[in-house]
Amino acid sequence: xxxxxxxxxxxxxxxxxxxxxxxxxxxxxxxxxxxxxxxxxxxxxxxxxxxxxxxxxxxxxxxxxxxxxxxxxxxxxxxxxxxxxxxxxxxxxxxxxxxxxxxxxxxxxxxxxxxxxxxxxxxxxxxxxxxxxxxxxxxxxxxxxxxxxxxxxxxxxxxxxxxxxxxxxxxxxxxxxxxxxxxxxxxxxxxxxxxxxxxxxxxxxxxxxxxxxxxxxxxxxxxxxxxxxxxxxxxxxxxxxxxxxxxxxxxxxxxxxxxxxxxxxxxxxxxxxxxxxxxxxxxxxxxxxxxxxxxxxxxxxxxxxxxxxxxxxxxxxxxxxxxxxxxxxxxxxxxx
Amino acid sequence: xxxxxxxxxxxxxxxxxxxxxxxxxxxxxxxxxxxxxxxxxxxxxxxxxxxxxxxxxxxxxxxxxxxxxxxxxxxxxxxxxxxxxxxxxxxxxxxxxxxxxxxxxxxxxxxxxxxxxxxxxxxxxxxxxxxxxxxxxxxxxxxxxxxxxxxxxxxxxxxxxxxxxxxxxxxxxxxxxxxxxxxxxxxxxxxxxxxxxxxxxxxxxxxxxxxxxxxxxxxxxxxxxxxxxxxxxxxxxxxxxxxxxxxxxxxxxxxxxx
Numbered sequence: 001x002x003x004x005x006x007x008x009x010x011x012x013x014x015x016x017x018x019x020x021x022x023x024x025x026x027x028x029x030x031x032x033x034x035x036x037x038x039x040x041x042x043x044x045x046x047x048x049x050x051x052x053x054x055x056x057x058x059x060x061x062x063x064x065x066x067x068x069x070x071x072x073x074x075x076x077x078x079x080x081x082x083x084x085x086x087x088x089x090x091x092x093x094x095x096x097x098x099x100x101x102x103x104x105x106x107x108x109x110x111x112x113x114x115x116x117x118x119x120x121x122x123x124x125x126x127x128x129x130x131x132x133x134x135x136x137x138x139x140x141x142x143x144x145x146x147x148x149x150x151x152x153x154x155x156x157x158x159x160x161x162x163x164x165x166x167x168x169x170x171x172x173x174x175x176x177x178x179x180x181x182x183x184x185x186x187x188x189x190x191x192x193x194x195x196x197x198x199x200x201x202x203x204x205x206x207x208x209x210x211x212x213x214x215x216x217x218x219x220x221x222x223x224x225x226x227x228x229x230x231x232x233x234x235x236x237x238x239x240x241x242x243x244x245x246x247x248x249x250x251x252x253x254x255x256x257x258x259x260x261x262x263x264x265x266x267x268x269x270x271x272x273x274x275x276x277x278x279x280x281x282x283x284x285x286x287x288x289x290x291x292x293x294x295x296x297x298x299x300x301x302x303x304x305x306x307x308x309x310x311x312x313x314x315x316x317x318x319x320x321x322x323x324x325x326x327x328x329x330x331x332x333x334x335x336x
Numbered sequence: 337x338x339x340x341x342x343x344x345x346x347x348x349x350x351x352x353x354x355x356x357x358x359x360x361x362x363x364x365x366x367x368x369x370x371x372x373x374x375x376x377x378x379x380x381x382x383x384x385x386x387x388x389x390x391x392x393x394x395x396x397x398x399x400x401x402x403x404x405x406x407x408x409x410x411x412x413x414x415x416x417x418x419x420x421x422x423x424x425x426x427x428x429x430x431x432x433x434x435x436x437x438x439x440x441x442x443x444x445x446x447x448x449x450x451x452x453x454x455x456x457x458x459x460x461x462x463x464x465x466x467x468x469x470x471x472x473x474x475x476x477x478x479x480x481x482x483x484x485x486x487x488x489x490x491x492x493x494x495x496x497x498x499x500x501x502x503x504x505x506x507x508x509x510x511x512x513x514x515x516x517x518x519x520x521x522x523x524x525x526x527x528x529x530x531x532x533x534x535x536x537x538x539x540x541x542x543x544x545x546x547x548x549x550x551x552x553x554x555x556x557x558x559x560x561x562x563x564x565x566x567x568x569x570x571x572x573x574x575x576x577x578x579x580x581x582x583x584x585x586x587x588x589x590x591x592x593x594x
Contacts, residue, residue, distance in 0.1 A: 014594075058425050061592040078427045086425035092418050094347070096354040108343045109426040153422060 002072050004161050004192035005034040005057070009066030012052050026052040028217045029066055034194050039187050041203035041224070042196040044213035050196035051089055053213070054165050058086050070161055082111065085159035089166045089196075091150035095139035099130060099149050102138065103156055110157040124152040127185075129178055143170040151182065162186055164195035168202055180206055200224070233267040234290045237274070242282025247273050260285055340428055341436040348410070348440020349447075357406065357444060360398050364452050367394055372459040383463040388556040391456035392477055396552070398452070399445055399485040400512060406444075407492025408504040410437040411584075415593060424593070431585045438493055438581055445485040453478045473560025477551040480561065483573040487544045488512060490580035497584040497591070514539075515546035544576055 009029040015021040027049040034040040044050050055061045057068055059075055073080040093102050103121040112120055125131070128148040133141075138149065147170045154162055167183070168176045183193055183206055197203055203210045204224045211221045220227060234252065240259045247254075250273045251263035265273040270287070277284060352358070371390050375383045411434070414420040423433065456474065461467055491511055495504035514521070518540055525536035549569055551561050561569070 014592075055421075055593070058421075060421060060424060061594065062590070078429055081425060081427040084425075086422070088418065088421040088425070090418075091422060093422065094351065094419055096351055105343065105347055106422070106426055109340055109423070109428055111427065150422070154425075157426075 002069075003033040004036045004038070005032075005040075005068070005070050005194060007032045007053075007057075007066070007068045010053070010056055010063050010068050011065045012049075012056060012061065013064040025216050027056070030218055032211055032218060032221060034192060036192050037187070037190055038208045039183060039193045039206050040195075041207035041210035042194060042213065043198065043200070043203055043210050044196075045198055047215075048198075048213040049216040050198075050213055051165055052216070054086075054088075054163055054194075054196060057163060082157070083159055084161040084163060085154035085157065086162075087147075087150045087154040087164045087167055090143075090169060091146060093138050093146065093149060096137060098135060098137055099125060099133055099141075099152070102149065103153055106153045107156055112157055120156055120158075124156045127155065127182065128152045129175075144172060144175050147171055147179075148175070151179065155182075155186065159191070161192045161194070164193065166197060167195050168197065168199065176202075234264050235267050235270050235273075236262055236264050236286075236288045236290055237270075237277070238262045238285040238288075239277055239282040240285060242277060242280040246280035246282050247276050250276060264290065337429075337432065340432045341439060344423075344428070344433060344436025345439035345443060348437050349443050352406065352441065352444040357402060358448060358451075360402065361448065361451055361455075364394055364398060365455055368455045368459040372462040375463060384460060385556045387459050387463055388456065388474065389552060391452070391459060392474070392481065392552040392555065395449055395452040395456070395478065396481050396484065396550075399449055399481060400488055402448065403441070403445055403485045403488040404492055404505060404508050404512070406441055407489045408496040408501050408508060410441060410493055411496045411588065412501045412504070420593060430589050434493065434497075434581060434585045434588055438489060438577070441489050442486045445489065446482050449478060449482045449485065470558040470560075473558060474555050476561040476566055477555035479566065480549045480551050480569055483569055484544075484546050484549045487546075487549075487573055487576050487580075490577040490584075491544065494580040494584040494587075497587040511543055512546065515544040516550070517547065518543055518545040519547040545572070549573070 007030050009031060010027065011025075011029045012027040014024045014026055016024045030053060042050050042053065052061070056063050057070065057075055059081075068075045070080050071083050073083075094105075097105070100121050103124060104117055107117045107120055125133075128151045130145065130148050130152065133145070138146065141149065147167070151164070151167065154164065164183075167179050171179060180202070183195065186193055195206075207224060209222060210224050210227070212219045212227070237247070238260050239246075240261065242261075244254050244256060244261050244263075246261075247263050247265065250265050250269050252266065253264040255262045263273070267289070274284070274287075368387075368391060371387060375386045414423070420433075424430070453474070456478075457467065457471070460471060488508065492504060492508045495507045499507060521536060521540040521543070525533055525540050528536050554561070
C-alpha cells in the first residue's frame, strides 16, 4: 500500500522587493512520506516552512518545483479534498454564522447528503467539546472556541487524512489535552494525521514520527525518542524552607520568587541535587524537566550545513514540558 | 458542481443580509415616502414622472454602490480574513468560488431591486391613486438596472482578483462613470481621426455600455423597452459578465494565498 502522503521535491520560492525582485526560498526541495495510520509531527520554529508545506499540500499556494500526492491523488486533484480534512493556523470563519450553520455549509460543500448533515454536524461539535453554542455567532467566540470549530470542520466529513496546522495554538491546558485526546482517537480510528507544531512535548506525546524543518530545509525525520536520545536535558527544581545555596555548585541557575527558589540542574545531577536539598532540610515543591526543541538541539550540534542568516542567530530557547513524564515516586523517595 | 456554486451563492446572500446590506431599503423607503407626500402636494400633472425618475435613479445609485463596495470585497475580504483557506480546503474549485460569490451578490442585488421596485409602484399608487397599463413599462427599465448592477458586480470581481480593495474600487467606479457616457465615447470616436479614432472606438467597445441599459427617462414618459431590446441587452450583459468572470477566474486560479 502506498504512503498516505508522498512529497517529491516540493519547493517554494517567492519573489520579494518592489523594483528589484529577489528570490526568497520558503521551502527547499522536500522529500518526505507519511505512512497510512501514522501520526506525523512536523516541527520547526516560526518561519521554518511548516505552514508553507501544508498550504502547498492543500493547493492554497503553488509549488515552484516538485510534486506531492495524498492518498495516491495529485494535490491538484479536487477529489483529494473529499478525503482529507484541514485546519489552518489560527483559523478564522464567517463571523456572521453560528457554529452549526458554518459546519452545515462545509458539509454541503463536502458533498455530505442532506440526511446525514445534521447528525455529522452534531457529532463533530460534540467531539471537539462544543455544546450549547447553537445560537451564538462566531464573532462572539473566543480564540480557543474558534480553534475547536476549526477542528470540527476538519473532521466533519470523516476524512482519511487530517492535516492540522498548529492545532494546539490558542488553547488553554485543558483544551490542549482535549486536542491531544482527539488526535489520539483519530489515530485509533485508523486516520492518518499530519500536524505542525513548534512544541516538542506535543509531538513527543502523540507522534509516531516527526520531521524537523529548519529555514525551509528538512533536517531530519525519525522517532522523537531516537532524535532526543542523546539530548542531555535539564531539570527545574523548585523548593522552599532552605537557603538558595543549598544545591551548591549543582545549580546552573537560581531564581527566587515569593517563598520559593527555582534552580536549574543537569538531568544527570538531579539525584545529587535532591539529596543536597534533603540535607539542607528544604521542602521540595516540584521537579520539572526542561526540554530543548529539536531544532535547538540540531543547532547546538553545530551542523555545518545549517544556513542561517545574520538575523537568525541561534537563540537559546527552552520549552518547558507541560505534563512532565517524571517518576514522582522516585522524587518523593529521594526527598525524604 | 452547480450545487457548490449555489451553496456559496446562498452563503454570500446570507452574509449580505446579516451584514445589514438590505438596510439601504429603509433609506430608500423613506425617500419614496417623502417624495410621494411632497410631490403629491406640489406637482400638478408631473408627479408620476418625478416619482419614476427619482425612484429608478435611486434604485440605480443604491444598487451601484452596493455592487461596487461589496463586489470588490467578495474575494479580497475572504483572503484578508483567511476564511478562504478553510473553504478551499474543501472540494471547491476556485472557479466555483468566483461563480458562487458573483451569483450570491447578483441575487442580493436582484432582491434589493425587486423590493425597491415595489416601493416605486407603491409611491406611484399613492400619488395617482391608481396604476395604469403604461406603468408596466417600468418593469423593463428596472430589469435593465439589474443588468447594469450585475455587470458592475462582475467588473468589481475582476478588479478585486488582482488589485487592492481601494484600487479595485477606483477602477470599478471609473469604469462605471465612463460606461455611463459610452454613447458620447462612440460619438467622439466617430468625429476623431487616425489612431485617436481607433483608440476611442476600442475603449467605447471595451467599457460596459451602461448608457444603452438606461431606460429611466423613457420609462418615466411611458415608453418601454421592447422584448427584442431586452433580449439583446440580456445577451450583452451575459457576454460581458462571462468575460469579466473568466478573467477573474484566470487570475484567481494562479494566485498564491499567502
